[in-house]
Amino acid sequence: MSSCGLWNESLAIAEDYIGLCLTADPSEAPLPPSEAAATMRRMGRHAESLYEATFQNLVQTFVRGCWPDLCSGLRRVMQEMVSDGFLNWGRVVSVFAFTGVLARRLLEDNEEEETTTTTTKLRLDLSDWPQICRKLAETIADFLIEEKKEWMLENNGWEGFCKWCSSSSSRQSSQDAYLKTALLAAAGVGLAGLTFLLAR
Template identity: 45%
Template sequence: MESCEFLSRFWEGKMSCWLSKETLVLAEDYLEFCVGVQRTPPGPASEAMRCLAKEIEKQNLSKFHSLVQTFLDSCGPDRSSSLRKVMAEMVGDGKLNWGRVVSLFAFTGVLVGELHSRGEGKDCCRRLAETIADYLGVEKQDWLLQNEGWDGFCKFFHSSRGQNHESAMKTALFAAAGIDRMKTRLCVW
């Protein structure tokens, strides 16, 4: 029985590491894409995230810019900790879904774009990508695994095209609107 427990913990650790690394690649690709780095997406999930998150951003640009300004005015120098609080707030009701994940990427993409325009280098992309990877790939690992990881995200993306696209976008827009609740909390932080 002990060897089974050891193997189970071993595979859980491997899975967590793999999922975290895959999430980091995805997050870093998207954030660098948001600051103008031109390269081929490293995989289908990155391509899907670029498409969906940018669509959400375009549809809610003024709201995202307002939220980013509030975030920057109140977060202080430790943006990663503040972003972690935003992520926790987005799923505070326990209902993580792909729409909320896309909204998180869209928000962070607008944030990185603003930081880049203020002269902050690529380091901010890496730090915030690591924060996303740690949160989604480690803390929300169980949810990601239950939803087939980033392959599941690709299925969501493809199923949301055409007939179901509007419904999937409404889910993501609803989650994006949930960031608005952050204004109150951001002022307190």
């Protein structure tokens, strides 16, 4: 697959996952655009359910440290997560899950009179909300293709992701181990000093 095709597929999966996270009733969400998008829905929500508190803490720290430049902050978080030179599908799932939680938290906070994540109101213009979500999705796609294209191709792109996420019971413990490792790495950055990292 060409770089352009892989970027478009990555964007579609990211937009679909963020859209799912913003849907009040996931059962009413539109059908996923591809098998990979459906798989990301399953794996991302699974990661959220396993590590909800970790994601909420990371999002709170993230918003405090990078508001209002969300996309640049998200890019730095992804770069930090692979600063050891290692990437796996568990870390990719973690990025999608984190971004979905972030988008949902921003929308919820904006609908409240006072935000729960910062001491000042976020003041999002909801007329721009689709564009905000699009930019977050583009940030993920840009990172995967501009900085990790070689890894994506070596791992057979999103087809490889679907194979890794095989639902057989023999793979489930391995998937959870990858997710746990990825999220612990993210938590180590986020909870110990993500605010400092994003403010640099």
